[in-house]
Amino acid sequence: MTRKMRGASAVALGATVALLAGACAGQGTADQDTDDTTTEAAEGGDVTIEWWHNSDTGEGKEYYDQVAADFEAANPGVTINVQAQDHEDMLTRLQAAFQAGDGIPDVYMSRGGGELLREVEGGLVRDLTDDAADTIGTLDAFVGQYTVEDRVYALPFSMGLVGFWYNTDLFAEAGIDEVSENPTIEEFNGYVEALKAADIDPVSVGAGDGWPAAHYWYYNVVRECPFDTVEAAVETGDYSDGCFITAGENLEDLLETEPFNPGFLATGAQAGPTSASGLLATERVGMELAGHWEPGVVGGLREDGEVPDWLGWFAYPTFPGQAGDPADQMGGGDAWSVSADAPDASVDFAEYLLTEEVQTGFAELDMGLPTYPGTGENLSNEGLRQLIEVRDGGGQAQLYLDTRLGQSVGGAMNDAIALMFAGQAGPQDIVDAIEDAAAQEQ
Template sequence: MRNPLLRPRALVAAGAAAALALSAAACGDSGESDADLTWWHIQNQDPLMSTWQEFADDFAAENDITIDVQAIENQAFKDRMGTASQSGDVPDIFHTWGGGVLAEQVEAGLVQDLTGKLDCIDQINPIALEPYTIDGKLYGMPFDAGVVGFWYNMDLFAEAGISQPPATWDEFLAAVQALKDAGIAPIALAGADRWPGHYYWTYLVMRTVGLDGLEAAAEAGDFSGEGFIQAGEMLADLAAMEPFQPGFESAVYGEADGQSAVMGEGLAAMELMGQWAPQAQRDNSGTDGPENLGFFPFPTVEGGAGTTTEWLGGGNGYAVAADAPDEALDFLCNFMEPENYSRAITEGNLTPVAADTASVAPELNEDTQKVVDALASATGTQLYLDQAYPPAIGGVINEATEGLILGQLTPEDFVAMVNEAWAAEA
């Protein structure tokens, strides 16, 4: 099986974006269930946690079945799905980001081929289906897509004398220093979760070698090129400036004192995060979030091959277990019924992957529109590396990024770890 989506272009001009990981503590272990359907998802905070539960309850009542719904925090979900996949016993419906992780699940025979089985598929923008399409067959149904960029507190930028978002890496470092000089934590980071940190290294690689260079290196399983070392050096230089909030090493993304809450409370000036960030800032801080929240692309690197119109990003969808009953497919289409999907968009600040956006979202909120505009101007996209690549590779990238940020690894160590992981996967 080919390694899919090393550089998926599914997000380009998709006109869709949304919220992927509202986080908090995970529910308990799943254990055995006598329910007709089991559903694992990551919308583990209200409003969407309650909305998802109502969708399940209504469908169960209408079809005289029971649905065991488990809302699980992002990282805990990944851990539990890894264990479930290894055991060969996955829930009937489960969250997926597509890419290499889904491909491994498909290769293991755990995921149902949905090609031609979903009556609602014509309601979805075909471009949004690409991250879930492997060897020409569909293995997941998306419900949103978006990009990662810097969300920033415009009031804190102004307080530090920064008049406009930085466009180059040198300008970014200067902004970080200006914020530090003003006594403001420049960046919120969930160091303990690892996956938020990997966005920095990935983007720096995208800016130094470009998407073509990243794709070629992944195809070869060799990240030894100069641009990859340079990206590590640049991230190490940033970390040496101590730009992150106090205690970032033990902070997770979604708890009351985590990355999103720090942003929501105005205790840091910016975070590099996906389209779900504004809602997560509000949810996890218990506030209305920054009054003036801006968004800008990851800066360019002088002499690098990448541009600010090339975005890191991805979407969210659901896959179905190979042995799931037909009701699982019916439930996915019920989820996409215009009345239900429109409600999800409104209550969760999602933006649609619908073929006819106006039919489900005639008006988008300001933050969502910023992401939609970014997608509309995108010339290329890269799926999060911890999802695009096989889990063994993505996990090492996350781990190595943490080591680089904490000063425990050199850029050369980083590359060596990733190359060894690729060699072991071959």
């Protein structure tokens, strides 16, 4: 095979290779102080706030435009430059801005965990602990994932959970009359067997993208390890506690029952009808493990674009003798961060986004699972309201472990878990991969 090249010389090849590397890397020596213009403008009275979010379609986009306009009207002299963009595009642009130390928006979405830690260490994100103390007090239950050494760096506006979304019609067809909201692993295996007996592929998983498969291992960790054990392990990089091995063994047991869709190793997460979410949306599998985004994704993958009536939800199964609190869940959310050099009005705006009023509208449009106490009742989708009950039911929420551990360790971990799905790695290999990558970061 060949690819078209203008000059068949080694130099041209080297150029391509190096360019690729160069493009990946950006530049290490860029200075980090930026946005002099905004700061000056703030002193002069007129302020422009650059706001990036990912609600780039339909009602969500209109709503956020309205929110920005309302804030401008209430704060003369403040202009908000709203940039609604596709989620993946936004992440890429943010990453590029952070690396260059230039063009970082004033208010942007943060996912917490290792990514936030990196921004904090780089001095790129503003400490909101004192400036937004009241709002932080209101959101107390959710700020943990955005806290670094007791300082809060982002205001969570949506916090969701991962669980099984299932097709109630197909479950009924398979003769599963009672679906528990909190099944045990035996009950879950029973569902899988019943679906198989009815010739329905039980579970879809987008192992081709890595993280959807990795969610199984994370959840096994949440089930098998006490919350504090995980926290300590993340802190020290020492994952020798036996519960991490048990989590891997539980996953191996599950894989042995062969619950997944044919070709799951190459299946994508959510893009198109042949992705894991697509298989659920087109009624070809019984269920899928996914987060609170699933109703939106499934709806988007159906011909009529509507969230189907048959979509139900139950929690990840529990295991006999598990050391984790059964009420603990795994999930994650989105929060508003303010960049280090943003004008002060940006903090006011971020706080405004977390008022009861704005969060209520946010809930009514099912844009996420709101964090302002009580606003969850306004969610239109019943499945999502059910999630709010579980989320606020007293357990603790562990952040998706790959986000928690950051790109480097998280990537190595996801790779090892994907190898287990392919039958190429055992429980110890996953732990080794995490410890090895974590040691490199120390």
